[in-house]
Amino acid sequence: MKGAVICCNGDVMKKKRLTAAAAILFLCMLMGLLYHKEMETALTTMAYRPLSGITIVLDAGHGGKDNGAMISGVNEQDINLSIIQKLKTLLEGSGASVQLTRDGNYDLADDGVSNRKRDDMKKRVAMINDTTPDIFISVHLNAYPNTSVHGAQVFYQKGNPSSEQLAGILQENLKEATGSKMIEKPGDYYILNESKKPGVLVECGFLSNAEDRAHLQEDAYQQTIAETLFDGILEYFDMMI
Ligand SMILES: [Zn+2]
Structure with a gap:
């Protein structure tokens, strides 16, 4: 026991x-x-912070006396700037250094110049060439006599593979997010032709199309465009590594 x-x-x-x-x-x-x-x-x-060390110039098209397209009281320049500011916030949140060509309702031309538009465009290009960013994005809205034409479209620098690649990615993302049927194209724009760094010009939709015009005025739609461009930019730099 x-x-x-x-x-x-x-x-x-x-x-x-x-x-x-x-x-x-x-x-x-x-x-x-x-x-x-x-x-x-x-x-x-x-x-x-996937965009640390990356510099991006964002260009809101038009400004000041130059409204850009203006249809039914809707100004292109205001919507361009709103989209650019939303995109800036997203890019900086991911570590990118962002420079805006304008951050208010003005153009860059000097007072008294004979051709304001030309001087304004020269200053934008000079800013891009002086900043030497990794990429630049210019945001515009389109207008066309045929009011049924609609959808976001991306234009790239002819003969620049990086610009074409970026445009392809952004266009695909915009198709998916907005239902645009457009395809990316080489664009004969001063800012694309004269800038020495790869960039694209995004026409975010047609103010001449009633449905696009209604969407483009909505804050949520502008945010969607900004987020779509942001996702595309992340994808682009991911492929570059
Ligand atoms: Zn424009």
Whole structure:
């Protein structure tokens, strides 16, 4: 009987030791897991800024006395700027350095110049060439006599593979997000022809089309366009690495 008790106590002690060891092991594992999770979260928050080191010039078309397209009281220049500002916020949130050609309702021409439009465009191109960004994005809205024509369209620099690649990605994303049936095309625009860095000109829709015009005035739609361009830019730089 005595022996059995000792034997039993021995078993109990062994069991207690095993339970304690298991508890310590479990605590160690838990702490390790928590530490790992914490580190992972810290690293994710700290490191995932995919556009760190990237410089982007954003150009809101027109400004000042130059409204751009103006249909049924809707100004192109205001919507261009609103989309650009939303895009700027997204890009900076991902670590990009962003320069705007304008951040208000004005153009860049000097007072007293004989051709305001030409001077304004020269200044925008000079800003791009002086900043030497990785890419630039110029945002406009289109207008056309045939009011049934609609949809966002991206134009690239002819003979510039980087510009064409960026345009292709942005166009695909815009098709998906807005239902545009347009395809990207080489564009004969001063800002595309004269800038020495790859860039695209995005016509975000047609103010001459009633449905596009209604959408383009909505803050949520402008945000969708900005987010779509942002996603495309991320995709573009992801492919470049
Ligand atoms: Zn325009």
